[in-house]
Amino acid sequence: RLNELGTDWSYPVHLGVTEAGEGEDARIKSAIGIGSLLADGIGDTIRVSLTEDSPHEIPVAKALIENIKKTSNNEHRTSNIELSFDPFSYQRRPSETLAVGGIGDPGDQVRLGGAELIRVVVSQSNFDKMAHKIDKMGDYKPEIVYELADIKEVDPRDENAIARLNENSTSQLVTVKDEVDLPVISAFRLLATRLHPRHPILLKDALRRSTANDKARMTNDERSPNDRMTKEQPDASIRGSGFVIPSTFDIRHSSFLQTLLTASTNIGSLLCDGIGDAILVQGEEAPGQALRLSYNVLQAAGSRIFKTDYVACPSCGRTLFNLQTTTAKIKEATSHLKGVKIAIMGCIVNGPGEMADADFGYVGGAPGKVNLYVGKTAVKFNIPEAEAVDRLKDLIREHGKWTEPASTVRGLEVVS
Numbered sequence: 001r002l003n004e005l006g007t008d009w010s011y012p013v014h015l016g017v018t019e020a021g022e023g024e025d026a027r028i029k030s031a032i033g034i035g036s037l038l039a040d041g042i043g044d045t046i047r048v049s050l051t052e053d054s055p056h057e058i059p060v061a062k063a064l065i066e067n068i069k070k071t072s073n074n075e076h077r078t079s080n081i082e083l084s085f086d087p088f089s090y091q092r093r094p095s096e097t098l099a100v101g102g103i104g105d106p107g108d109q110v111r112l113g114g115a116e117l118i119r120v121v122v123s124q125s126n127f128d129k130m131a132h133k134i135d136k137m138g139d140y141k142p143e144i145v146y147e148l149a150d151i152k153e154v155d156p157r158d159e160n161a162i163a164r165l166n167e168n169s170t171s172q173l174v175t176v177k178d179e180v181d182l183p184v185i186s187a188f189r190l191l192a193t194r195l196h197p198r199h200p201i202l203l204k205d206a207l208r209r210s211t212a213n214d215k216a217r218m219t220n221d222e223r224s225p226n227d228r229m230t231k232e233q234p235d236a237s238i239r240g241s242g243f244v245i246p247s248t249f250d251i252r253h254s255s256f257l258q259t260l261l262t263a264s265t266n267i268g269s270l271l272c273d274g275i276g277d278a279i280l281v282q283g284e285e286a287p288g289q290a291l292r293l294s295y296n297v298l299q300a301a302g303s304r305i306f307k308t309d310y311v312a313c314p315s316c317g318r319t320l321f322n323l324q325t326t327t328a329k330i331k332e333a334t335s336h337l338k339g340v341k342i343a344i345m346g347c348i349v350n351g352p353g354e355m356a357d358a359d360f361g362y363v364g365g366a367p368g369k370v371n372l373y374v375g376k377t378a379v380k381f382n383i384p385e386a387e388a389v390d391r392l393k394d395l396i397r398e399h400g401k402w403t404e405p406a407s408t409v410r411g412l413e414v415v416s
């Protein structure tokens with residue numbers, strides 16, 4: 001119908017991820033949704049929607065736009081290449097499974113490729129800094145050391161090198177060489193197009209290792225409101241272990257925000273194309289943060305679920321409760337429920353329709369009253385707000401998805 005109105009109409013495209021939630025995960029989801037389309041040249045206006053005070057959305061939006069220069073480059077055109085994936089529907093690139101040396105006892109192996117989990121790879125130097133704490137790292141464990149996994153590095157434009165790999169009937173883990181002067185997304189798409197599907201692919205967030213020594217991002221100074229705003233609960237898998245992955249995402253240090261958005265856009269975009277059997281975050285120097293970012297990008301892309309997932313609206317004039325404090329309360333009560341997806345929506349006007357595929361919903365029904373949902377079906381109505389988090393826990397119990405949390409959180413220890 002719009003086309004029928006005439007060829008002189010010009011329709012800008014607006015991009016947004018409206019129920020991203022808050023904190024680091026929300027920034028990652030926004031980068032995957034908005035950043036990957038911007039990198040493809042799609043989008044004329046954007047809005048980053050966070051369940052935080054609105055001014056916090058602006059630096060993220062600006063950084064995403066600034067990032068286009070890094071994630072795309074129209075000087076590097078690759079013409080007449082047939083895509084190896086369908087940009088309109090998701091299908092994981094088929095590859096053969098293979099076993100590579102894992103972390104643990106000598107001889108331990110990790111399977112990847114095919115339908116196996118997408119694996120998390122770290123460099124030897126980062127692994128050395130974490131090795132003494134591996135058994136305390138819960139679900140954030142590194143799985144493969146780059147230098148020990150016999151990974152083949154290639155420039156995807158090098159047809160002879162690709163031909164040699166394709167002639168090899170034994171599957172090998174392959175990645176793009178560092179310092180290849182292509183944008184990351186283009187480089188890996190080209191690799192996926194030219195490489196025989198038997199070979200699994202290792203994705204990187206950047207084609208060079210970070211050498212920055214940004215002491216600021218390694219501090220645990222939590223005095224500013226921005227620090228407190230982004231402070232997250234330790235993940236359930238490491239509660240009580242004495243080990244805490246650095247969990248303060250300090251938005252003031254734009255270098256980490258840039259790293260996070262770049263990693264999320266590059267790796268997230270490729271994962272959504274169905275490309276990638278393992279990932280390496282090497283643009284972030286601090287090993288704990290790089291590891292946490294790796295797992296969080298996998299979760300946000302829906303590629304590997306290892307913790308509770310939250311969908312939360314950004315709030316507006318219709319919101320019937322304080323979304324920020326309520327989201328914090330619900331997270332505190334449920335963040336140990338691995339694989340459960342919970343939506344927190346401010347009103348019943350638009351909330352239920354925007355809960356995506358959440359398992360449970362906590363939705364403002366009337367002033368001071370909350371409705372609870374299982375999937376998209378409302379099952380409890382007009383619960384007084386003071387009781388609603390407990391009733392949500394009861395509902396999760398009734399549906400067999402509740403487990404008891406580890407009871408204690410011991411000290412804070414930072415690996416960075």
Ligand code: SF4
Nearest residue numbers: 313316319346347351
């Ligand atoms: S309160 Fe309702 S309309 Fe407003 S952002 Fe939340 S779900 Fe959307």
